Amino acid sequence: MPPLAPEAKRLMAARLARSLAQGALVVDFALYVTKLGWSATYLGVVFALAILVSVAITATIGPLSDRLGRRRFVLVYEAISIVAAVIGLTSQAPLLLAFAAIIGGFGRGANGSAGPFGPAEQSWLSGYVARRDFGSVLSINVAIGFGGMGLGALLAGTIGLGRDLFLLPLAASLVAGALLIMTPDRVSRPEAVRVNEAADAKAENGLLWKLAGLNVLNGTGIGLSGPFMSWWFATKFHAPVSAVGPALAIALFAAAGASLTSGQLTRRLGTVRTVVLMRGIGLVSLFALPFAPSFAVATGIYAVRSAFNRGTAGARQAVALGIVRGDRRGLAASVNNVSVMVPRGIAPALAGVLFDSGLLAAPFLLAGVFQGVYLLLYPRVFGGHDPSRP
Template identity: 25%
Template sequence: MTKAANSGSWLEVLQTKDLSLIFTARVAMSISRAIAGIAVPIYLATLGFNGFELGILYLTVALVAAGMSSGIGFATNKVGAKSFMIIVPALVAVAGVVYAFSSDTAVLFIFAALASFGRGAGAGAGMVGPYQPAESQLIVNSINPSNRNRAFSLVSLASTAGALIGTGLAAISGHQHVARAVAIAVFRPSMLIAAVAALIASVIAMFLSNHPSQASHPAEHKQAKVFAFPERSRWLLYRLWVTNTLNGAAVGMFGPFVTYWLYIRYHANEVSIGELYLVVNIITLGSGLIAPKLAHRFGTVRITSWLRIAQGLLLIPLALSPTFVIAGIIYTIRMFAQRVALPLRQSYVLAMADPSEQARVAALSNLPSQIVMAASPTLTGYLLDDVSLSLPFEIASIIQTASAFAYYLFFRNAAPPEEVARREAALADDIVVPEDENPTTQ
């Protein structure tokens, strides 16, 4: 390994001012997401929402989130990422307060959309909201490129740590099955805690630097249009649209429904589900930290593809699990694979995009998947209500596995710069290493 490839310890990376603030804000935001991820579906089910109605809600949430994410991605270079790191968590805080005191369907729909309640999956770590393109650019701009995988892995660790705390709080503040008449009072503490955590994330973000984009052509930065298409990263974006659309269709089939599925399939209550997610987050807490080592050993594209295949295949035994405990074990294994792969996927996209187009690529690469993900829950709600509790997971398994093979075929010859540099240095030193990916020339 070259010195450059190994520069900076984990602690040194985390001591970077902006990255430490992003890390802390991510912990707080993941606490909020984890609590809402458990409380909101069960609260809505208690109010009388069935699977199809939840699907319509998640459709609304996903469409609004897609629009917000794309807008943020385009505007980040002009406005700066910091603003969105403040505003979006503040919206989530307001929505948490609204959910703590309202049972009006229209109001719940509006604020679920603004706060992206229902977006993401299960145990809560990972996606923090539509400002993620802005956050990703801040991460890249705050560290040395050789530490990019470590930085994204640390932020992934922050997500898991926050989700661990959030699911623990949900388990403590949760309740057994409750009557509709007292639902608001019962779920109010959970939603208020979620609101406070989101507000803390917003306040922390106020201390971030407002980095400009690291344009590869600085003279063009001031002339850049807010809604300019990322031409230099076109090759990357088109491929990501294919793989992310497939993956989004799969995730949309099961992700927003994990809590609801456990509630319906095994009659699990908020406490039981919170305890399961707590165990998942404890076991997967350090999963992101092994991601850079796996990427170094096997190559980012190869290990990411393998892990996504594992995620897809594990959905079938999960869907067919006869008991809550067995389902929980399989779900935990799957979440471990997902959390190892997540920072590598995010890091790879930013590494391969043109520096002046990173936020736009991060946003646009997920746009088709968000649209497909928006439509999938409606079908899933119908299937869960009228066909089968396992069929949505089985369909998702096939689609997600296909997305993994497509990802490998598209990017197997497109290694990130640090892997190319490491291989070239090894060859120059006449060191024999396993064959790794070669970069494509665009």
């Protein structure tokens, strides 16, 4: 592992705190609101609105953080999260709880990131990391998030389906906020003007557009299945929360281990090849998942899917941040996040309708088609722009 600056360690520790709460809510939130009488369609609409609201914020945060600094924006996220947790603790009114879910990202999971303010967080961390180490360090950062979410998923069964489940996100935001306050900001300064400045900027912008196009495919695939996993396990196999929590935890721990492995593979195979290899295995498991004959088999397949698909998150972030100069990484992070979030905001509404219609396999198969096309195009677009290569 490359040496880490103390500032980078504090940012990673804040991610760990958030991930514990996010992991618990991934398991409990959908089941909690179902217990309150929410339908899958209503839940899908809330997930969709949450992502679309996040898009509006994410689109502006990255470029602004390039100019104004990172910390203030991430601290705003923690403040919003505290407000959302307090609402969850004090009210079960459908509209008010839906509002809290939308602003707080309840149940969607963000791998410990700062939600729509994630571009500021990513570019903040990248300022303490050498470009050649992006793949390994960002993969470690992602692994911390998955590991924390796994622990949170295990805690979900203990917490249960009462209002107390919102105590964990409240505590997590307080801890993360304290760590961020102790971490100095690092405002990006424009790099030296190059001879072919206009041509270089045009080339970077072209790559960002291609990144956005590919991410639309990827985000659609994620949105068709990801937010409903606890609901799907409970509906298809009649699994209680005490079983769903450990099932999701196994998948998250597998993703954490795979993320660490992908960080090592980026140094041997290159970042882009690592993404293609691991995502290919994940795609096969995605097509197999809806046909699992039992809860135990489904848990195993989902763990494989989670490991090889989610385990590439750090490597994919490294590619996105590596295609631009240092003073444009906030912009690159915003483009990367928004282009995934928009289709993720639309797809859950469609998935909710399909699930309510009894088509429990259709969203997974449709997701596989979108992610298969993404996987075919990814190496063609970014094969020559691998940050792990000189």
